[in-house]
Amino acid sequence: MQAIQITQCVPRSCWFRVCFLCSLTERFLREVSGAVRFPPSWLDELRARADIVQIVGQYVQLKKNGRKYWGLCPFHGEKTASFSVDPEKQLFYCFGCKAGGSVIHFVMEIEHLPFPEAVKHLADQLHMPLPQMEADPDYQRRQTQRERLLACNRDAAHFFYETLFTPAGQPMLDYLKRRGVSDGVIRKFGLGAAPNSWDALTRAMQAKGYTTEELQMAGLIVIKDAEEATADRPARPRRAFDMFRNRAIFPIIDQYGNVLAFGGRAIENVQPKYLNTSDTPIFNKRLGVYAANLLRKERHLERVVLVEGYMDVVSLTQFGVTGVCATLGTALTSEQAKLLKRFAPMVYLSYDGDSAGQHAILRGLDILEAEGIPARVLDFPDGLDPDEFIRRDGKEGFDKLPALTPQAYRMRRLRAEHDLTTQEGRTAYAKACAAILRNLEPVEMENALQELIVQTGFSRDVLIAQIGMTPPKDITSAPPLPARIARPPATPVPEPENADEDVRAEELLLSLIATSRLPEDLAQEDDFRDPLLKELFLQLQSGVSAASLVESQSDEVVRARVSHLLMAQSGESTDQMLQMAHDCLSRMRLKRARAQYDEIMKRIKTLSGAEKMQALDEAKQLTATINRLK
Template structure:
């Protein structure tokens, strides 16, 4: 059976849960005026900028712009999916949830996934118990303690040991009734050419891999000597897609959210050693390079990603691939170059948390990292070496959207190569021309394009989005173009359509209709205190916003008329006529 929710039920669940009560389970709130205030749980702050409106059912942080309703709050704070958050709120309010029958195929698929999760959970317990409670795991426990891991860290990560022997896990699981097909699919067991089953992981320290909800989805197994292969990993399965998971994300996401920074490393031990020393915003990709899906995981948690890969050949290639994918994203990116070719695991164990954190603070920009690496590889005392460095750096520069940043990078190449700026720019133009490379243009975000908004427009918006009659009044008398903020135009237009078709504001439809940026602004405006329906004040605000817009239009056409007249262009007369028409409208609205 699976949960099914319609808009009416969603609204009922929202209404039944007081948002102040929901948020108060995670944030200390104090009432000030109509709203409640506290320190935002989504970023570090000492002064309360997180506001919750009990009347409107919204929260908004004036620091990091986190916003939404009680469902979204639970999704963000507890890392839940929409259905999970909704179910939790429904249970909280004692609302019975309807169920939707699954098809036989869906039921079979759900049952199979359940078996996979259960088998992995049992395997994690088997390996952990073997490590911590039996003589078979003594060698693994000694190895981990020698690496400086505490009992708390071993238990927190549920580290384990796969004992030596042919089929200890297989036999134990067969006795529990676990099917061969499940063990084979998860790669916990394999069969030889004679059809005899054997354990895939043997004589290895085991690292359970969890998804964001803490469910075991796979394993990594490491040898304790220099034998090969150093690591064995679970294959992908219906519950395990390594390109979409980050190791230890289930343990790190809270600290990542607090610091707004994620440190991305390569290996299991790099992560565990950092967490063992109290650096808990560290995660790792699972034997694969950084992917866009990893970015989606981190997007709502972090503003900055620090790449702390090993400095060997594979690590450098992984760093370059990650830099490529992170270029032109919203993340601030820096690269940590480990000294003496060490990996993060070695450095943290030998130098401690403070020294590693100092290294992180000194991490450099991707461009500087790539340039340093190229300068180390080529002899720039001759022209061939200089050209080689330029050829290494130009691809990164061509993919940079900002023209200003491109020009700054080109200038930065001149000094280390003993070239003048004009020469570097000429080489770059030749490079783009020869390769028919079209340079990207900088995409301005809505925020950048938005002008400063008058207080009257903000108050008008706050009144209009909270009251249907006020909204209708605004739509009747105020052209959308009169709003300075383009998000305000979109919000008013979309809310007008929703109000007309639903004969009111359906909150779920509002959330589905507005873009992410529009909804954030909508939530902020909902938090603004207002006096409710006050038609006299509303009409005064409409007049103010309308007159401001008309006066701006008058200035524009007046300046244009003057410029055309100076240029000897007779069309300036048409612009003067427009000025006269606008002045008439200004006079009418000023009465």
């Protein structure tokens, strides 16, 4: 409330400076309260180790031009490169959409991650232990185990993929071809085959140096203990069996490209039809979704299509539907919903038409609404599942499917449960719908009311009265959050209303100082008249890096403005940059000296005696300064 009152008293031309100072205050309060999870010194080391050119280069094709790298912006569509990366300042900035920041901000944007998760993601890439883990003697063991299990799964995925194109994998390849899966889609998903053998995978993996314990921990084999001899059979030694046998294999890959687990689909009439890896030290089926790695590669997704099975994902992708994923043998969880929110602003539930699928839709809607994610339900006709429908009607038919709002779907379900040919059924139906309508916005409620009037025959006044009497349906455990826009266009960087040549010279000077390649005593605090630029200068002089300075801005608009200031064009060499800095200083100091001279000459007319002599002496000194700076 105080911040609002302060900004209301500030002229519009100064609002950005107030935002910046409030941002610094907010950061200080967060650090004092302990809300900042990572020590500043550790973050500095992370930024120092993280080569921003290398990190950005994983997503953007960069070309060096001068001291910067340029490429097409990954955050908005463009044909001419306006996205720049400065390796000296460890910053990125797009002159098109105004997105900018440090390497951590880039990871946040490109991977749809909050700040702590982006930091962890970078630390994992750089093999840097997190601060709270450095003192944990068991941390290195767990890290080594994780890396070993990930490598084990990666090699197993290669084994399954290669087996698919051998005689042992022919039955599984025939199954995929019957389902219309092309070789390109097989490669895209890394589909494979588990041969009809008790230990083919076990032998292949042991030949690569993996132990039985590692294979068991990864969920790839089952260990059967030794059995003593009986009267009916001889003794049996301890044996290892492949978990997946005679099945088509679907690798479960996370958004970072790690193979976490596998799903196996039986090609014969055996149970279970689908066999999935149980939870392991690197896999929890509640936390991820199938095809998360492909979701991450999509750009500007408007919605995620959530289906039930692996083959639904493969089939829809085969026909050109984008943004498709599936839960991992469980009902949708809140953790999975949070993950989906990183990739798109809306989720389309595309479950099977059987009773289990319809029940899963209701639960899924509750979960999505609790996480503040707008949702729709695709209405498949004739009880078809997504795979069956798209193979019958193609992508054109899929794109035309009705997308029901949550309340429309719930009302349809309620209607199926009540006999609307009887007064008793219509009354019960109206009461049940009233609990749903209480949660709607006025426009949505109006549309639903019109439908309910036709269905039940009750008047509008009666239904509104019933809605007012009915406790709202407890759909969410938390108030809905605003819908997140996928890849939002960055807010335009506001320029100060009084931005003159003097201010622009200060901006260029600040950008040059941020390279840390100029003498520390080149400029002084008094050289900066703009409050924002002066504060940034003092921060840089105190040893704060350009990347850290940008990172400290919690407000997106402020961060974009600071990024823009620090990423201004600079010279090709240190000598050129030094000359540019001297030119800026001369221009700034000359203009101010002239302004001071004019002010003194105006005052002299009103002065006399000693005061006039002192003013004349000051004017003489300013004249000498002006002549020197010309």
